[in-house]
Amino acid sequence: xxxxxxxxxxxxxxxxxxxxxxxxxxxxxxxxxxxxxxxxxxxxxxxxxxxxxxxxxxxxxxxxxxxxxxxxxxxxxxxxxxxxxxxxxxxxxxxxxxxxxxxxxxxxxxxxxxxxxxxxxxxxxxxxxxxxxxxxxxxxxxxxxxxxxxxxxxxxxxxxxxxxxxxxxxxxxxxxxxxxxxxxxxxxxxxxxxxxxxxxxxxxxxxxxxxxxxxxxxxxxxxxxxxxxxxxxxxxxxxxxxxxxxxxxxxxxxxxxxxxxxxxxxxxxxxxxxxxxxxxxxxxxxxxxxxxxxxxxxxxxxxxxxx
Amino acid sequence: xxxxxxxxxxxxxxxxxxxxxxxxxxxxxxxxxxxxxxxxxxxxxxxxxxxxxxxxxxxxxxxxxxxxxxxxxxxxxxxxxxxxxxxxxxxxxxxxxxxxxxxxxxxxxxxxxxxxxxxxxxxxxxxxxxxxxxxxxxxxxxxxxxxxxxxxxxxxxxxxxxxxxxxxxxxxxxxxxxxxxxxxxxxxxxxxxxxxxxxxxxxxxxxxxxxxxxxxxxxxxxxxxxxxxxxxxxxxxxxxxxxxxxxxxxxxxxxxxxxxxxxxxxxxxxxxxxxxxxxxxxxxxxxx
Numbered sequence: 001x002x003x004x005x006x007x008x009x010x011x012x013x014x015x016x017x018x019x020x021x022x023x024x025x026x027x028x029x030x031x032x033x034x035x036x037x038x039x040x041x042x043x044x045x046x047x048x049x050x051x052x053x054x055x056x057x058x059x060x061x062x063x064x065x066x067x068x069x070x071x072x073x074x075x076x077x078x079x080x081x082x083x084x085x086x087x088x089x090x091x092x093x094x095x096x097x098x099x100x101x102x103x104x105x106x107x108x109x110x111x112x113x114x115x116x117x118x119x120x121x122x123x124x125x126x127x128x129x130x131x132x133x134x135x136x137x138x139x140x141x142x143x144x145x146x147x148x149x150x151x152x153x154x155x156x157x158x159x160x161x162x163x164x165x166x167x168x169x170x171x172x173x174x175x176x177x178x179x180x181x182x183x184x185x186x187x188x189x190x191x192x193x194x195x196x197x198x199x200x201x202x203x204x205x206x207x208x209x210x211x212x213x214x215x216x217x218x219x220x221x222x223x224x225x226x227x228x229x230x231x232x233x234x235x236x237x238x239x240x241x242x243x244x245x246x247x248x249x250x251x252x253x254x255x256x257x258x259x260x261x262x263x264x265x266x267x268x269x270x271x272x273x274x275x276x277x278x279x280x281x282x283x284x285x286x287x288x289x290x291x292x293x294x295x296x297x298x299x300x301x302x303x304x305x306x307x
Numbered sequence: 308x309x310x311x312x313x314x315x316x317x318x319x320x321x322x323x324x325x326x327x328x329x330x331x332x333x334x335x336x337x338x339x340x341x342x343x344x345x346x347x348x349x350x351x352x353x354x355x356x357x358x359x360x361x362x363x364x365x366x367x368x369x370x371x372x373x374x375x376x377x378x379x380x381x382x383x384x385x386x387x388x389x390x391x392x393x394x395x396x397x398x399x400x401x402x403x404x405x406x407x408x409x410x411x412x413x414x415x416x417x418x419x420x421x422x423x424x425x426x427x428x429x430x431x432x433x434x435x436x437x438x439x440x441x442x443x444x445x446x447x448x449x450x451x452x453x454x455x456x457x458x459x460x461x462x463x464x465x466x467x468x469x470x471x472x473x474x475x476x477x478x479x480x481x482x483x484x485x486x487x488x489x490x491x492x493x494x495x496x497x498x499x500x501x502x503x504x505x506x507x508x509x510x511x512x513x514x515x516x517x518x519x520x521x522x523x524x525x526x527x528x529x530x531x532x533x534x535x536x537x538x539x540x541x542x543x544x545x546x547x548x549x550x551x552x553x554x555x556x557x558x559x560x561x562x563x564x565x566x567x568x569x570x571x572x573x574x575x576x577x578x579x580x581x582x583x584x585x586x587x588x589x590x591x592x593x594x595x
Contacts, residue, residue, distance in 0.1 A: 015495040016415030023408040027464035034441025101328045117581040126524040128543040129569040143361035189589040281440045289437040296432040
């Protein structure tokens, strides 16, 4: 009797494998195999010289040495990092402020639902269309210049997209707009989770709101802040749509000058679709994979620490 | 209550802080909405009118711009249909199979269960771009370039969607339900389809929206897969083509109309479902 029951349970548990099967098969085919072949490509010289494909010829670590010896990688990594930081700093400050206000019952903010709806909106907008919109709005003859001229704030139209820092600034500003609402909502969820008894105790002890924020909320939010930081960095490394559309894929606001808005993924995209240099594309991918894998591992550690 | 407030808030008074909060919030609202307002205004104005500078009121050229866009070079309606088809299929496959995967981990005990769960959590934040090279080569070798299959089928394995479903299941699906269904003679597959799925409806709705929007907005992978036939391209690729063309030659009213055409459907859907979506984001975050 006992044995029969046990067999029955085991036979039910077989269904666990059946239900997992679709995920595993699709993951193996469309993620695992591509990952391995990407790694393999990274060791080969294999590119389109304009007429034919050259290679594939095994080069060992040749591509890696080439990638690091050629300084371009660091320029693209620097561009990506700069634009990410320029967007992330205002993003985290504004989000913390808003989350503190929204979750503070004494503020009793009216229309909180409306504001939350509005600040999350840009996150859902098609990044490529949003970038195209900014391109037209900030172009030399566009509405932003026209408004600034009418207000008398500038004397002549400014070509935002032709200058290094205004182009970078626009990319960062768009990233900020697209992500601060999301971060606010995540931080709010974290703040709601803090035991209200702590706030009450602080109030009894006569702490000011500023003290409560810096001495209680912020330290208790640290895990979620680290989570936001790392996931945002992973997102930042993937920066593509906005600078790609804004600069027409050139990563070059000043025609003929330095590539100041070319990001890592834009460079990968060039290797994949323009120059068809599969060897270097593989090398760059492996590098990005290693960095994101380390960052992902940190996220995993943070999110599972409590359990 | 008021007296209590005044007594406890040293530093800035609560009233002053509330005013500052409103000013900042109104400024941020302006930053979020201004661009879409200008987009709406400009989509209703003619090219000649647009070149004269910005006006805060809409013009009367909306229908004309719409007609020009429809008859223009870029097959935008095809683009929208393609985007809609790919996004809908992805949303359906992703939510159905992620729920199934979550159910496998939630309801059964088997070897490697914990290892598989840990593995999925670890790969959750690894971006698809880093395997794009291998992916494109594979798709090419399978003869699937310029088809929608490589954009739809991979959404069956969606770690983020899976994780959300697993979290939701832990709080709403007691194993006793499944036991009860077994006693009533329901097969496991039947239990999943007719008992588990209906109970997961709220979570499925949230994730369906996110997957749909993610797929609708996706530019990187579709641009690598859909390369030859303009009629098979999705909206983000057409937008990029518009940018790549010499845009000064374009009728700007038409350009604004096309951008509005790509952005406004999502805004309308969002406004209808916003409460739902904002809650969903909060639930998806890590436990603090």
